Amino acid sequence: MRERSNRRCDRMKEGALTEREKAFVRFVFEGLSQREAYRRAYAARKLKDSTCDVNACRLLKNAKVRAYLAELNAQVDRQRVMDKQERMEWLSRVVRTPVGKVDEGSDLCQEATASEMGVKVKMPGKIEAIRELNRMDGAYEPEQIEVRSELSFGSLLKGLESSALVRGRKGTGGNKRDE
Structure with a gap:
């Protein structure tokens, strides 16, 4: 025991x-x-x-x-949660699956609309899927953005009042106007 x-x-x-x-x-x-x-x-x-x-x-x-x-x-x-590989496989299926092969029960079906003529199925766009796959693979160069301004830093400083820029204190060796 x-x-x-x-x-x-x-x-x-x-x-x-x-x-x-x-x-x-x-x-x-x-x-x-x-x-x-x-x-x-x-x-x-x-x-x-x-x-x-x-x-x-x-x-x-x-x-x-x-x-x-x-x-x-x-x-x-x-x-x-889908990992990267699963997302890439799903996007690849979007690209490779013919439009007529998707029914309302498919995971590729975004929307199904019933009418007198039958069921109309909408699937994700193939071009958007290719674009997203390219992004995931890093196929695109990073976008560079150029920023230009008509105003320089100096011109911005000139527009400010000098009292807002310099605040001296009595007895600290600052601006003599404040003493």
Whole structure:
């Protein structure tokens, strides 16, 4: 018995979750209530609802359990965002897909309008897709902008009142007019 408790202490020190704790987190992540997740993970069909609720709440207060749940959520968030390669592949499909091959169920369909003559589908522009692909590849030279002004810095300074430019203080060796 002592060896079993020592193994559990070692596992807790390492930061590893038990298989049941991991199962509980996965059930919560999948959308089950805390109570139902606890019942399934711990095979606790006969426990009172209130006991399951207290135990599930205690588990979710555990920092390691919360960290595992956050890790699962972060994985899903990363999968939702298209990376550069996926964006480039989608834009390439826009360019290569013939206009007549896109229907309202396609991810290339921007808009579908039904009329008596059928369904009209609008897809992204091929020229815009090529332009965006070129930008992503760095095919364009950076745009240089030239700025010209009729006024020089000196002429701007001349237009200001001298009192706004020089403010001397008494006793600091500044402007003698202020003394």
